[in-house]
Amino acid sequence: MTPNFTHHSLLATHHLKKCLIANRGEIAVRIIRACRELGIHAVAVYSEADSHAYHVQLADEAYNIGAASPTESYLNITKLIDIARKSGCDCVHPGYGFLSESEQFAQAVIDAGLTWVGPSPDSIRLMGVKTEARALMQQAGVPLVPGFQSDYAADDEFLVAAESIGYPVMVKAAGGGGGKGIRVVYQPDTLAEALASARHEAQNAFGDPRVFLEKYIESARHVEIQILADSHGNTLHLFERECSAQRRHQKIIEESPSPLLTDDLRTRMGAAAVEAARAVGYVNAGTVEFLVTPDGEFYFLEMNTRLQVEHPVTEFVTGLDIVKWQFLIADGQPLPFTQPEVTQRGHAIECRIYAEDPRNHFLPAIGKVLTFIPPAGPGIRVDSGIQSGDAITIHYDPMIAKLIVYGHTRAETINRMQQALANTVILGVTTNISFLRALLANPAFLAGEVDTGFVDANLESLLPAEIPVPDIALIIAALTDSRNIRHDNVGASLRPPTNANRDSHTPWSRADSFRLGHKKEQG
Amino acid sequence: MQFQINSEIFNVNISPLSDDQFTVTIGEQTHIIRTESLADGGWLLQMNGQQIIAYSAAQGSERYVFVNGENFTLTVPDARSTRRKTAAGAGDLTTQMPGQVVSVLVAAGESVTRGQTLVILEAMKMEIRVAAPSDGVVKRLLVTKGQVVERGQLLLEFES
Missing domain, CATH: 2.40.50.100 (RNA polymerase II/Efflux pump adaptor protein, barrel-sandwich hybrid domain)
Incomplete structure (x- = not known):
């Protein structure tokens, strides 16, 4: 049962009027939708590469913040604060990625007298430095992966520590995450080299060369707990998301509930996540990531002090709108429900659809999405910032859409997801859809047994077979061209007043008109 | 018409029977199809009593086709290689x-x-x-x- 909020008048009485969304793409669109429901004016920002993007069209106001390169635009704190002020915003939502976990940006927003829709700069800092987070979690009694940390310890000390932890060990960067500065070491004689290269990478990525050791747990599962905490001391969890289907530390498929967790383990992990959040005085939405071993032990990995990409999975099973609650919490509202009132119902799965080529080392597939037709139907949600005619560029993440599907049982949800993926039309760029479908159909996934190493270890067998071209595809290609020929024979006055779309069989498509101001596409 | 996929060339002959009916010949196979064009590059096709919705788009010499949950990218061979082909x-x-x-x-x-x-x-x-x-x-x-x-x-x- 989902909690009944009808007797709460909160949604109508918040004080926020206008929000700057310091992000782009699907998450900016997602935040704009929450703003609409809350009656908050949405202000979008965009780089030169995004001037025709969906999030820009959808917002109430939109401002150019500079060149395509993120450092010139979406990462430029001065410009963002300036626009927030000039446009009369009273709050800023950072989304995920970009500046969402920047203590400096959060502080700059607060210093400008605006409301930061996220956790305090202190919480961001405490969880951002992995070694500090580990120390705090230890104090709070949250289980930690056995490890060793000592700022600027000599290699000899690391060698002794690694022996006592037991190989394999992981060398990790203290200053950040995202898979950077991570080395797995199986033998003592390669530790020194791993330390040196991890320090080098960490210095480049985070400006902080400090590293620490953690026991490397093989065939572990990645299970994370969603947290909502208000500024009145209420810290609740919204159950787990299983995110073990990863390729090179990047999540591909997420689901809730986790097929691994027992009710007892779920309860204990939920309580540990709440303790972790309380230990840093956490307020707003956040996620505590855990590793779960095959024998049911769980260890704190890190806390993401922001909204997660995969938050819709939790929204489906709990019925709660996490982004709306982020705004209401930031406005100082207390959560009107208690832990027992938050329930997990049915099953939800998210697939991340990327413009990438599984048969070519998953390299991003740069190009124009000529046609994008998302699937629809019961229990299907599509979060996307892309419209037909938009380009996938080298500047940003090549994600086209998140497909989130809800069903009564896991089996029904997997089947529904297969159908939804099979009905997702994306023409013009190569996508990972066939790869996602192969993974969903894999016996290990169906059995709920995928661990974090599974995808990388089974990549070959997960690559979908090349299908011989069927006659029907040739027929459609021929029809497409024959229609183009017929269109060309029609009198010029009957054709749309542009010849930019001669190649397109859909001359009325809005795709090309969007490109009129785009110098590269203009030709 | 010719389309190429993975260096394999297919000859497709299409001739209209009426406004919405075509005869399509690929190799030895001849199909009679009824078709209706839909929005967004969609096609409703009736062939052998079956009904199929497909989508297509064209960009340069590439033809993108989505049918039955699968994507196919076909290339229209350039005129020179076509001439060589037909000269053989x-x-x-x-x-x-x-x-x-x-x-x-x-x-x-x-x-x-x-x-x-x-x-x-x-x-x-x-x-x-x-x-x-x-x-x-x-x-x-x-x-x-x-x-x-x-x-x-x-x-x-x-x-x-």
Whole structure:
């Protein structure tokens, strides 16, 4: 049962009027939708590469913040604060990625007298430095992966520590995450080299060369707990998301509930996540990531002090709108429900659809999405910032859409997801859809047994077979061209007043008109 | 009309029977289809009593087709290679660029099916598969493995 909020008048009485969304793409669109429901004016920002993007069209106001390169635009704190002020915003939502976990940006927003829709700069800092987070979690009694940390310890000390932890060990960067500065070491004689290269990478990525050791747990599962905490001391969890289907530390498929967790383990992990959040005085939405071993032990990995990409999975099973609650919490509202009132119902799965080529080392597939037709139907949600005619560029993440599907049982949800993926039309760029479908159909996934190493270890067998071209595809290609020929024979006055779309069989498509101001596409 | 996919070339002949009906011939196969064009590059097709919705888009020489949950990218061969192709004797298979025979996968007298790879060539560091244009019989092999071939050289004699 989902909690009944009808007797709460909160949604109508918040004080926020206008929000700057310091992000782009699907998450900016997602935040704009929450703003609409809350009656908050949405202000979008965009780089030169995004001037025709969906999030820009959808917002109430939109401002150019500079060149395509993120450092010139979406990462430029001065410009963002300036626009927030000039446009009369009273709050800023950072989304995920970009500046969402920047203590400096959060502080700059607060210093400008605006409301930061996220956790305090202190919480961001405490969880951002992995070694500090580990120390705090230890104090709070949250289980930690056995490890060793000592700022600027000599290699000899690391060698002794690694022996006592037991190989394999992981060398990790203290200053950040995202898979950077991570080395797995199986033998003592390669530790020194791993330390040196991890320090080098960490210095480049985070400006902080400090590293620490953690026991490397093989065939572990990645299970994370969603947290909502208000500024009145209420810290609740919204159950787990299983995110073990990863390729090179990047999540591909997420689901809730986790097929691994027992009710007892779920309860204990939920309580540990709440303790972790309380230990840093956490307020707003956040996620505590855990590793779960095959024998049911769980260890704190890190806390993401922001909204997660995969938050819709939790929204489906709990019925709660996490982004709306982020705004209401930031406005100082207390959560009107208690832990027992938050329930997990049915099953939800998210697939991340990327413009990438599984048969070519998953390299991003740069190009124009000529046609994008998302699937629809019961229990299907599509979060996307892309419209037909938009380009996938080298500047940003090549994600086209998140497909989130809800069903009564896991089996029904997997089947529904297969159908939804099979009905997702994306023409013009190569996508990972066939790869996602192969993974969903894999016996290990169906059995709920995928661990974090599974995808990388089974990549070959997960690559979908090349299908011989069927006659029907040739027929459609021929029809497409024959229609183009017929269109060309029609009198010029009957054709749309542009010849930019001669190649397109859909001359009325809005795709090309969007490109009129785009110098590269203009030709 | 010609379309290429993975260096295999398909000849597709399309002729209208009425406003919404076409005869399409691919190799030896002839299909009669009823079609209606939908929004966003969609097609509603009726063929052999079955109804299918498909989508297509064109960009440059690429044709993108989505049908039955699968994507196919076909290329319209450029005019020069098309001319070479049509200049070759009907039913015979010639090389389209100079290269070397990497392997010969069929024997003389062997029956093959349309699209079956007959010979693999390597040219400009690319592997090129020469496929049967239709079901038929390999009458005579004119090259052997390792042989260097010139552009337009006949590889084998083929009978549909």
